[in-house]
Amino acid sequence: MTIRIGHFISIDHLILGIALPRYIQRKGSGADTDVIPFSMRSWGQVEKGFLSGDINAAFMDIAQAMYLSDKGLAISMLMFTHRAGSRIIVPEQIRRLADFKGKSVLIPHKLSIQHMLVHRLLSAGNLKIANLGKLGESVDIESVPYALMPEMANADLDCDIAAFICPAPFGDVELKKKGFRPLLISRDLWKDHPGSVFVVHQDLLKTKGKNLGLMVNCLLDSARQLDRYMASPDTAEKGIEQLSASFLGLSASQTQKALKTSGITYNPKLLVPDMKILNIVLDYMCTTMEGMPTGTDLHGFIRPEFIHTILSES
Template sequence: MRLPLTIRIGHFISIDHLILGLALPRYIQRKGSGADSDIIPFTMRSWEQVERGFASGDIHAAFMDIAQAMYLFNKGSAISMLMFTHRAGSRVIMANQIQRLADLKGKSVLIPHRLSIQHLLLHRLLSAGNLKIAGSGKLGESVRIESVPFALMPEMASSDLDGDIAAFICPAPFGDAEVEKKGFKHLLLSRDLWKDHPGSVFVVHQDLLVTKGEDLALMVSCLLYSARELDRYMSSSPDTAENTIERISASFLGLSGEQIRRTLNTSGITYCPKLLAPDMQILNIVLDYMRTTMKVMPIEADLNGFVRPEFIDTVLSEL
């Protein structure tokens, strides 16, 4: 029986994974008959669900945060990274009453997961303000960090009656106009903390490298061409933008065309194809910072066999 290539997108729909929404129709068109059963995207609800899916064999591939992917690989999960899916794209959202970083003392800040790039970026922000994270300082003088799924952050922040939640960091489109109407503001873009920082990556079970190599090569090609289209779309005016990109993006994210344009243009995200190739130097920066400075990554710095750049390298040479 033919093994299906099932792509788990993660637990939220955001611009971090937008190239998947654009790539699927292209893949089906290029692959031909039966291709729609080869790729089965699933919207995941939590990071834990992604981990359980790989462990049980329920999923064979996924879009996930780079830190989580490295952690699972080091734990023994037989996965390999083929490419980044974007660079940058998250935002720090603050309550209106927070006027300076020092006002975060004794408050809570929401992150998606302790092993997330957003946690790393928040740590850098707090460190720049000489703020301690709960556990390393006295209660009331430190900042509490809470892990919350992206989709729940705006609701939790806007319904926080006691004003404990002072900020959260998430990718677009979470934290847009609805939050702004309820006492929050966009403080800064994640690229302001680390320009072109990594985010999500496309990883696959290593068995697929042998059994579905041709399909993976085609999928990576479709992802990269979709990234190039998005990159061009963001640099063009609405009059010259391709309607197909806007329509598929709106369907994938559940937003209007106008919301899509605003979200892409105000998030700081980039899909520049050259930046989507795996970069060991960047992976090691993330690994070392989270392992030594933050002390939240309980793994050794051994990524041998994790990165498989040959798929994207082949496509980049043809662009």
């Protein structure tokens, strides 16, 4: 059985782009067909990929993954893929949170950490969220794939869009143009908040356990190298910058800037599955946002033994 991994081309999923060449090198013969990455454009496409069987592993938003697991999709979380890393980007006419009134904010998916963070931001500013499209003094929340956010904001002649939230490199081109700027980074709302997680179909745990162990090892190694690169680019492992830039489709300088200005971290210790963190997300989305069913069951969802084994050996 081939491991078919769905992912985005973003800094949230960067460790995969660096880990794959390492995995192929370490596994040897046949590894290039043993794991196949699939670049995707939306969280909805990731969900459909799992349901159709086109993919059997993914870098998926933690809220979406918990929801699908509770609904019966046989997936397990092996690790976080990063912490923090999103930016809230606004046009030049938005100077303060009160300017959001009567406008909309673009999020990638209803069941996403970005939605939770935007909800916390609006609540902190005592801004109401629109109900059934009735704006007035409220703020509308609209789900839009990352790739379409900058295009929509750039074409917003009526200035109806107050902001969009996304990881790099989405929106970077617009930030270079006059009229767009980051209002804040997501860690300002919740330091080291969770984001995407590496989930696999439970069939893979039975048939590809050894290979998944090697993959997690390579992902952790990539995280360590990125952590060092961000702390000291000049002394980082040779090739880490080139691999990162190649995966993101950016130049070396653009890659370095995206990593440094996003607030993202790949600290391996923070990539271990943490039920306390999951319950914080779950409680907020179930009770405060009422966006996820109460009584969501996470029993058997996390499988931390892969990452625990590797960290203990290192």
